[in-house]
Amino acid sequence: MSDQPWLLKALLSVIDEGIHVVDRNGVTVLYNQQAGQNDGLSPEEVIGRHLLEVFPSLTPATSTLLKVLATGKPIPAHEQTFANYKGQRVTTINSTLPIFHEGELVGAIEVSKDVTRVRELSERVAGLQAALLRPRSRRGAPVGGARYTFDDLVGDHPAMQRLKEQALRAAATDSPVLVYGETGTGKELLVHAIHAASPRRHRPLVAQNCAALPEGLLESLLFGTARGSFTGAEDRPGLFELADGGTLYLDEINSMQPELQAKLLRVLQDGRIRRLGEATERQVDVRIIASTNEEPAAALASGRLRSDLYYRIAVVALEMPPLRRRASDIPLLTDHFLDKHSARLGLPRRPLHPEVEAFFSGTPGRATCASWSTPSRRRCSWPPGRRSGSAISRLPCSGQPRRRSGAAGRMRAGRGPLPQTRGFRPVSCAASWRSWSGRRCGRPWRRRGGT
Numbered sequence: 001m002s003d004q005p006w007l008l009k010a011l012l013s014v015i016d017e018g019i020h021v022v023d024r025n026g027v028t029v030l031y032n033q034q035a036g037q038n039d040g041l042s043p044e045e046v047i048g049r050h051l052l053e054v055f056p057s058l059t060p061a062t063s064t065l066l067k068v069l070a071t072g073k074p075i076p077a078h079e080q081t082f083a084n085y086k087g088q089r090v091t092t093i094n095s096t097l098p099i100f101h102e103g104e105l106v107g108a109i110e111v112s113k114d115v116t117r118v119r120e121l122s123e124r125v126a127g128l129q130a131a132l133l134r135p136r137s138r139r140g141a142p143v144g145g146a147r148y149t150f151d152d153l154v155g156d157h158p159a160m161q162r163l164k165e166q167a168l169r170a171a172a173t174d175s176p177v178l179v180y181g182e183t184g185t186g187k188e189l190l191v192h193a194i195h196a197a198s199p200r201r202h203r204p205l206v207a208q209n210c211a212a213l214p215e216g217l218l219e220s221l222l223f224g225t226a227r228g229s230f231t232g233a234e235d236r237p238g239l240f241e242l243a244d245g246g247t248l249y250l251d252e253i254n255s256m257q258p259e260l261q262a263k264l265l266r267v268l269q270d271g272r273i274r275r276l277g278e279a280t281e282r283q284v285d286v287r288i289i290a291s292t293n294e295e296p297a298a299a300l301a302s303g304r305l306r307s308d309l310y311y312r313i314a315v316v317a318l319e320m321p322p323l324r325r326r327a328s329d330i331p332l333l334t335d336h337f338l339d340k341h342s343a344r345l346g347l348p349r350r351p352l353h354p355e356v357e358a359f360f361s362g363t364p365g366r367a368t369c370a371s372w373s374t375p376s377r378r379r380c381s382w383p384p385g386r387r388s389g390s391a392i393s394r395l396p397c398s399g400q401p402r403r404r405s406g407a408a409g410r411m412r413a414g415r416g417p418l419p420q421t422r423g424f425r426p427v428s429c430a431a432s433w434r435s436w437s438g439r440r441c442g443r444p445w446r447r448r449g450g451t
Helices: 006-012 033-039 064-071 116-133 157-170 187-196 215-223 258-270 296-302 305-314 327-345 352-361 369-381 405-415 429-439
Strands: 018-023 028-031 075-083 089-101 103-112 177-181 205-209 248-251 287-292 316-320
Touching: 006 018, 018 064, 028 258, 064 075, 064 103, 064 187, 075 215, 075 248, 103 116, 157 187, 177 187, 177 305, 187 205, 187 248, 187 287, 205 215, 215 258, 258 305, 296 305
Parallel strands: 177 287, 177 316, 205 248, 248 287
Antiparallel strands: 018 028, 018 103, 075 089, 089 103
């Protein structure tokens, strides 16, 4: 390839990603046109110059290329915001790799994609979210306040009793809390209950799912931004400021990038935050409650949760027990959901079909508290006199095929096998509940069936 430089230039000109190569000293030796478009520069302005001379906003600690030169380890898909020597700010997604020759580190190569426009649009969305979360009083309650209390935690099982006692003691303090448990066990409900029982109950409860946003946007959403910190940035408070005096709930904290976890750790240590692009620090009084959908030990072992952050947020660690470990609570949950949905729909309360209740009581591992709400709601929705259905064959995770009419029904009756694609296939119980209940609730009552 080195004998045919024209071929290398031709290849680099048609690649739609930026290619930036530096030698072991950080001096640029290759820089294609697409990289120049991403960074607002031409190759002639970059090649032969040191990286920090061209991009003075970077440092050896923040430059992905210089980090790779220092460590010899690759950095995959990392978002980076920086300014070139002309003052133009750029946001890119970079994948950076070391270059070795005969076992010696001789340079680094970076492949980049410009996401400046995407970042600008994302910041507008974040700004809108921040505006909606600004504390406003309505009937004396701040927006973002708790929607549930400990009365909504249904269960008399000893595991639930212990959980309530521990959570009540934690609510009386300002200690950070880590809630962990499987999806659908009611972690968010417990967080709301803790806030509602705490001295901060009259202040905001602000929630953010850490898995829902990319790292750069999540950081600006949590800490806020200063005008001019990047293209399109405005002065905007972050969720820490919006939750000042109240509680900030960080769901799926194990999905947060390690670098951002380190910044969160500093906030927990000194209670001070700094908006992106701002030099001054701001004092905030926020209680942190975090949650994970996996065992903390597993998150620590895999590196998804920093150990130093874990010891800071798990001052109180609360496990939400799954329903299969407290099957004796199913009758209580049945009554609770039937009462709740009957009152909401303005319909008389009727008992759940006994086959359905017996099915879940006998196999509690098939349901979560969230999915158990669905059959009770459907039962309340059917008008008096309507048949409640054979129920078990219609449950999406029952393992039994549904009755079919027409050609499919005749084949089920012994006139021929059903094609494999139309038979029962095991699926996720939680996912199938959502799909099934959504279809059933949308059907008119002239269709027979129901639970």
